[in-house]
Amino acid sequence: MPELPEVETIVRELRESVCGKEISKIEAPWRKAVKPALNVAARILKGSKVEDVMRRGKFIIFILNKNVRLVVHLRMTGRLLWRVEQGRAKFIRVILRFADGSSLYFSDVRRFGRVWVYPVEVYKKATGISKLGVEPLDLDWESFKGIFKGRRGILKHSLLRQDLLAGVGNIYADEICFRIGLHPLTRLEKLGNDQLRSLFKAIGECLRDGIEHCGASISDFVGTKGTIGQHQHYLRVYGRKGKPCYSCSNLIKKTVVAGRGTFFCPSCQPILKK
DNA sequence: CCGGGCCTGCGG
DNA sequence: CCGCAGGCCCGG
Numbered sequence: 001m002p003e004l005p006e007v008e009t010i011v012r013e014l015r016e017s018v019c020g021k022e023i024s025k026i027e028a029p030w031r032k033a034v035k036p037a038l039n040v041a042a043r044i045l046k047g048s049k050v051e052d053v054m055r056r057g058k059f060i061i062f063i064l065n066k067n068v069r070l071v072v073h074l075r076m077t078g079r080l081l082w083r084v085e086q087g088r089a090k091f092i093r094v095i096l097r098f099a100d101g102s103s104l105y106f107s108d109v110r111r112f113g114r115v116w117v118y119p120v121e122v123y124k125k126a127t128g129i130s131k132l133g134v135e136p137l138d139l140d141w142e143s144f145k146g147i148f149k150g151r152r153g154i155l156k157h158s159l160l161r162q163d164l165l166a167g168v169g170n171i172y173a174d175e176i177c178f179r180i181g182l183h184p185l186t187r188l189e190k191l192g193n194d195q196l197r198s199l200f201k202a203i204g205e206c207l208r209d210g211i212e213h214c215g216a217s218i219s220d221f222v223g224t225k226g227t228i229g230q231h232q233h234y235l236r237v238y239g240r241k242g243k244p245c246y247s248c249s250n251l252i253k254k255t256v257v258a259g260r261g262t263f264f265c266p267s268c269q270p271i272l273k274k
Numbered sequence: 275c276c277g278g279g280c281c282t283g284c285g286g
Numbered sequence: 287c288c289g290c291a292g293g294c295c296c297g298g
Contacts, residue, residue: 001292058293075293077282091282110281112293128294157275162294170292259276260292 002074004136004167005210006221006229007058010080013224014053014060017082022049022099023064026117033093033106034115035126041117044068057132057166061123069123070096071116072106077220078113081105085226109220132166136203139165144200148188155191156184157258159203167207170260171216171238175206177264178237183271184257184264190272209234237263 002010026042028034034041048064055061060080062070072080084092084105094106094115106115116127124130134143147164158164159173168176177184179202180195191199215221215229218239222228232239236246241254245265255262 003293073293075280076291108281109283110291112280160293261290 001076001169001171001218002078002215002221003058003169003172003210004055004207005172005213005231006215007055007060007074007167008211009215009223009229010074011053011055011060014062014080017224018050018062018098018104019052020050021102022047023070023096024099025097027095027097028093028115029095030093030111033108033111033113034117036117041115044117044119045070056129056135057162058169059127059129059132061129067120069116069118069120071118071123071127071129073114073127074108075110075112075114077110078106078108079220079222080224081107081222081226082224083226104224131163133162133164134166136165136167136207139200139204141197141200145196148191148196148199149193150189152187152189154184154258155182155186155188155199156262158188160258160260165203168203170262171218171235172206172210174238174263175236176202178269179206181268181270183269184262186272195272237265239263 023045026045028038031038048066048068050062051065052063060072064070084107091107091109092105093108096104118126156173156177159168159176180198210231213229213231213234216231217228218232237252240252240263243252245252245268247268250265250267252263253266
């Protein structure tokens with residue numbers, strides 16, 4: 001459930017805390033979390049120093065010297081933590097040990113998350129980063145139009161497609177649809193130029209708001225020091241089934257779109273016809 | 275385009 | 287105690 005704003009929050013914290021550190025060892029209490037096999041990953045990592053930390057979509061990329069990249073995807077319940085609470089040690093899947101004695105823990109209750117270690121020449125292919133679409137926050141209106149104008153498909157489904165736009169997940173997709181006043185099932189091809197333009201603006205606004213509030217701690221998200229975000233207090237529809245719409249006071253409904261729980265206001269978000 | 279698989283905790 | 291939660295991959 002960490003989406004672009006939550007991942008960005010983590011990356012900003014890491015950039016302040018991990019740069020310059022030398023990795024002395026990688027451990028994997030759950031070996032399947034690491035690709036390639038742990039001994040291979042360890043050999044590639046040997047003696048690597050962290051030069052920078054970046055984000056691409058929902059991927060976290062550690063730039064290491066000697067042209068090595070360590071990539072993390074948190075999927076649903078993954079966390080990167082400098083300290084793990086008592087009782088949650090059983091969820092630690094991977095540990096990065098540093099030469100200064102500190103350790104960064106990859107904890108993940110549901111084991112969907114992964115850590116990859118690869119040379120710079122192959123890491124994008126090996127992780128799936130090469131298949132990602134554009135970065136929503138680097139996007140200008142002309143490029144956005146190039147991607148979405150004339151495209152067919154369901155609005156919410158298109159927002160969730162990482163090969164079009166990298167980083168939007170279920171929560172922000174619903175928030176974006178609410179912000180432009182369209183039902184998540186609206187077909188893209190029915191959007192006029194003005195609506196496309198407002199969609200473009202809404203994507204940027206929703207994601208930037210999320211970053212400004214250090215992410216939404218809805219179910220699981222915490223920062224690297226265990227601190228929660230604040231954006232859950234600012235969500236307009238997600239998780240608000242049966243509660244009055246902030247805009248019109250009608251009750252928020254929940255349905256399923258693209259296989260995911262989807263919240264919307266039936267009166268503020270009509271399905272666009274024709 | 276839909277649904278199952280990966281997984282576990284927790285809500286109903 | 288069943289089934290839902292959902293990012294992403296894959297197969298039909």
